[in-house]
Amino acid sequence: MIERAVILSTGDEITTGKVVDSNSNYLADKLNEIGIDLIAVLTVGDVPERLEWAWRSALELGDVVLSTGGIGPTADDLTTETIARLTGKKLWRHEPSVDHMRRLFESVGRVMPENNIKQALFPETAEVIPNPLGTAPGFRMAVRQSNHTAHLVVMPGVPREMKPMMENEVIPWLRLNRGSDKVFATRIFQTFGISESGLDEAVAGLIKPEEAKVGFRASFPQISMKVMVEDVAGAAEQRLEELSQRVRARVGEYIYGEGEVSMEEVVGRLLIEKKLKLAVAESCTGGLIGHRITNVAGSSGYFEAGLVTYSNAMKVGLLGVREDTLKSHGAVSEECVREMAAGAIERAGADVAIATSGVAGPGGGSAEHPVGTVCLALAAKGVSASRRYNFRGNREWVKLLTSQVALDWLRRYALGLPIGGEATIFRR
């Protein structure tokens, strides 16, 4: 019965500060999602006595130990032999793994170096976990401790190999052995335009603590909300769906997606669906909106052009903003961004355009236009919306938040939702 986990993370690159241990964060999140309590994360470098200490401690503390790293082909990869020594098991050679590795090398026209054979050696009672994406298979084994049985799971340190192994092999096995006939059904709502506390408040009355666990994760500029229902299979999914409907009914306007999806992907899907060609006219965002739009594969299907008019002369020359507008209202004005958006539509022959102009800081602020003042406009057939915002934060935040609001305007326009009408205050 698996209730408590320990993560063991190994590698000199972590203990010398060369890389951030993002694997442990990923595993912690996954364990939390399936209701297994993470007692500790132990991180040590590639030193035999430190690995031994960490493995001994981890097996004493946890029902399961999830380990990443230390199963490469080189001399400083010590995980497997440390486990064999600690548990008194012999190492044996797993021929299917040897064959898999040879084929991997052959597929790129290379001969497998002999030291790779090491990656096909496993403690004798281990169950091998295949690694379709790399040379190092993982393995799992049970180790009898003085007062409990600890299970250990050894995975590669490379995230692109470790994550599929965790998701396809380890999580289903953990769920089965969690010592509960209940399962966790989980849904993530991606939101924007509402604060974490606002979201919390709106949802608090909707979902009782005994119905589901609700968690928030603010990853600027979006806030995601996770709803986790624990119940027997079938009932959990059903209740989750029912709770999700309640959530959508209450805060649906702020939810731009469910699951792992970005704002720019959602906007892209909507533009394709509505057959809309997009142009952007950027001043303070400097190209960031275009960059985000084109991070989505297939964006050439709807993105025509971006006009980054950083100077006033370019606003006039490239977008046709009137000299007069700049003189009377300045570049950071609703008048200016409306003309920018209209100019972008016309120059690019687009169906919808969004424009930004503002003071990203740290310099350039004034009493009238303090740092964080940003004007946004959207132009489309029969539509010309604009608004002035007062954002807070440093240059990077002002740019990022402006790009997020701009994308949200496009989403709202495509869906026929009100644009920029809500007085939303964004704070760092």
Next chain:
Amino acid sequence: MIERAVILSTGDEITTGKVVDSNSNYLADKLNEIGIDLIAVLTVGDVPERLEWAWRSALELGDVVLSTGGIGPTADDLTTETIARLTGKKLWRHEPSVDHMRRLFESVGRVMPENNIKQALFPETAEVIPNPLGTAPGFRMAVRQSNHTAHLVVMPGVPREMKPMMENEVIPWLRLNRGSDKVFATRIFQTFGISESGLDEAVAGLIKPEEAKVGFRASFPQISMKVMVEDVAGAAEQRLEELSQRVRARVGEYIYGEGEVSMEEVVGRLLIEKKLKLAVAESCTGGLIGHRITNVAGSSGYFEAGLVTYSNAMKVGLLGVREDTLKSHGAVSEECVREMAAGAIERAGADVAIATSGVAGPGGGSAEHPVGTVCLALAAKGVSASRRYNFRGNREWVKLLTSQVALDWLRRYALGLPIGGEATIFRR
């Protein structure tokens, strides 16, 4: 004498996967820089018996234990009382800390809540470390273990409070107590256009292992190289300067900066220095170059405009690329990017322009132009340089690498170095 360290990182937000433990990475890097061996990082949630286990283990393993988090004012902040219990010390109230907190609250017009007093309680033998930036002071104390004396250092978990405390108070103390009269002198070189192994090879013959430690950190798309000299004060800095000169003489062309500086900052400084106005014409990078240029405060001083011409029609309409060029050579061609760069110069009245066009993937590749094919051009008075590259990697990487090469071309142009002449192979 402090030679071996343990980092203790606490907080449910880490063990439930809500946040990545970036503090530990920062501390690991700092310890490595001053030559203290990091034995282990122990991470536990806010649970009394787990904290006790972690503290007991850490004090047994290390000469010094650096702890972050768990000293806030709330009930789940348990670090101080755990230490007091483990070491058998009473807690006492440090009046200067109480005063400091009261003043902090008063400065924002609030009355200090009574539970903040908790943050001014310390084990009786502790030495308080002031925290000018927050309410929670840190502290340091020595704890006698069976076979050694362990020093513990408790710091806040908030990075903006922890880092200055580490740098101003803890590192100087660690240096003093490192059991060596030697110091470390460190320099970081930011490089681009040479691979990590190429850099390693080039430098291997220059610096002998007994002269300095050399470390590399590849943070795509740049590679930084750190040179660390351990010697008595004075001699260390002198030798570092001498080694740095050797490094610059050998690979200076690839070094775009020293210390913590980004490529776009370096380019910005050069454009100001040379009084050059910049325009960019982006296709496959979609606005990323403009975004990076405008991440630098003050970029409005040299950045005129970006023209993101994602469709062929826009390359013609906005940049004046000839229909004929697109017909004969395609959009991903040196001919096309040369016309794009020339068009950007002309439209924006700039002194120098850079243009990109390529296949970022995952779709859109062909036998002639596989995914990763990217053409770059630079235009300036009397200059029209272009080159075709074959990059590898996913969409995000191709865009980022292209933007980095483009910025490096600008740097090289401003410095009078050869542009794009070196056959450099970039691999993911």
